[in-house]
Amino acid sequence: MITPVMPTYARADLAFVRGEGAWLFDENGERYLDFAAGIAVCALGHAHPHLVAALNEQASRLWHTSNLYRIPSQEKLARRLVANSFADTVFFTNSGVEAIECGLKTIRRHFADTEPRRYRVITLEGSFHGRSIATISAAGQEKLIKGFDPLLEGFDRVAPNDIAALEAAIGPETAAVLLEPIQGEGGIRVLSPDYMQAVRALCDKHGLLLMLDEIQTGIGRTGRMYAYQWAGIEPDIMAIAKGLGSGFPVGACLAREEAAKEMTPGSHGTTFGGNPLAMAVGNAVLDIIDDAAFLDKVSRTAGHLQQALSQLPERYPAVFEELRGTGLMLGLKCAMPNTDVLAKARAQGLLLAPGGDNVVRLLPPLIIGEEEIAAACKALETAAEELSS
Numbered sequence: 572m573i574t575p576v577m578p579t580y581a582r583a584d585l586a587f588v589r590g591e592g593a594w595l596f597d598e599n600g601e602r603y604l605d606f607a608a609g610i611a612v613c614a615l616g617h618a619h620p621h622l623v624a625a626l627n628e629q630a631s632r633l634w635h636t637s638n639l640y641r642i643p644s645q646e647k648l649a650r651r652l653v654a655n656s657f658a659d660t661v662f663f664t665n666s667g668v669e670a671i672e673c674g675l676k677t678i679r680r681h682f683a684d685t686e687p688r689r690y691r692v693i694t695l696e697g698s699f700h701g702r703s704i705a706t707i708s709a710a711g712q713e714k715l716i717k718g719f720d721p722l723l724e725g726f727d728r729v730a731p732n733d734i735a736a737l738e739a740a741i742g743p744e745t746a747a748v749l750l751e752p753i754q755g756e757g758g759i760r761v762l763s764p765d766y767m768q769a770v771r772a773l774c775d776k777h778g779l780l781l782m783l784d785e786i787q788t789g790i791g792r793t794g795r796m797y798a799y800q801w802a803g804i805e806p807d808i809m810a811i812a813k814g815l816g817s818g819f820p821v822g823a824c825l826a827r828e829e830a831a832k833e834m835t836p837g838s839h840g841t842t843f844g845g846n847p848l849a850m851a852v853g854n855a856v857l858d859i860i861d862d863a864a865f866l867d868k869v870s871r872t873a874g875h876l877q878q879a880l881s882q883l884p885e886r887y888p889a890v891f892e893e894l895r896g897t898g899l900m901l902g903l904k905c906a907m908p909n910t911d912v913l914a915k916a917r918a919q920g921l922l923l924a925p926g927g928d929n930v931v932r933l934l935p936p937l938i939i940g941e942e943e944i945a946a947a948c949k950a951l952e953t954a955a956e957e958l959s960s
């Protein structure tokens with residue numbers, strides 16, 4: 572008999588009742604170190620006092636008015652996102668996939684009047700952009716699309732980090748390129764800065780829009796506000812979500828004025844997107860993360876964690892093959908099924924996230940310190956020792 576909760580997840584038999592910083596507590600009072608952070612969501616950890624205060628304050632005043640009226644906190648968050656990025660304008664959503672949808676619609680609408688034959692989008696193999704029909708069509712991965720035909724037409728996929736393949740895929744109908752600077756669900760596969768720069772140059776040469784999916788990489792995860800900053804390029808459109816609410820559902824589609832100038836009243840909408848609760852939390856998250864000193868600290872912390880983890884593949888070759896990633900978006904490619912590594916780490920009180928390409932992902936809250944790094948490494952070593960023997 573089907574469960575009341577639609578069984579689309581193979582869940583671990585664990586339920587948490589409380590969180591504090593990087594730690595989660597289950598029903599029996601057992602403590603777990605959360606290096607998955609709700610899949611790269613809880614950037615400031617659990618129950619951060621500044622976020623709790625912002626949400627509580629807003630909750631007792633006003634929850635929802637709709638986008639039929641001005642929402643001052645939405646205007647404020649949009650101004651801040653515009654001020655610290657390439658973008659001139661922002662559409663708020665409740666999730667990552669909705670931010671991608673807004674970007675895909677922005678791409679089509681941009682060309683609709685002037686060059687209507689242009690509608691195709693080039694995407695990368697191994698990518699993940701969400702679970703709607705449009706975004707599974709964009710990613711095209713077998714495990715996402717199985718049984719969901721017919722897919723949305725208009726996506727062309729090429730191998731990542733292969734600029735010749737991308738150039739060869741550009742045709743008269745191509746409108747845009749969509750990519751993740753680091754493929755998250757795909758297994759922490761990093762696009763090289765050279766490749767990112769070459770993609771930008773090709774987009775300029777052929778009059779294409781460059782859209783980035785920074786839903787997982789954005790909001791400080793890599794030690795910069797956005798991962799594109801490492802490559803020294805700027806996109807035309809970008810989707811963000813996960814860390815933006817640090818656990819409160821909120822996403823956003825950012826765009827340059829030129830790319831979004833056809834997104835006029837009536838062209839797109841959302842009932843809940845940009846509501847006062849989400850905006851209160853989003854602003855509170857930026858209070859802390861949109862700060863050079865905070866981001867420097869993330870980079871230093873990431874350096875220490877990477878240093879500590881870098882020895883694992885050499886010491887436990889039967890368990891780990893290599894360490895990948897940037898900042899606090901890390902992956903250990905496993906030499907045995909990653910699900911075995913996840914389960915052993917969990918038994919040691921360490922929560923990790925699975926990833927494609929047989930990777931376990933480490934996506935800790937950005938606020939971790941030396942205590943958490945040491946505890947995570949100890950748990951991983953114990954797990955690896957047990958798995959090696």
Ligand SMILES: *Cc1c(COP(=O)(O)O)cnc(C)c1O
Nearest residue numbers: 666667668699700701755786787
């Ligand atoms: C999580 C994620 C999405 C989907 O976000 P949802 O909020 O689950 O819709 C899309 N792209 C990337 C890169 C992601 O990591």
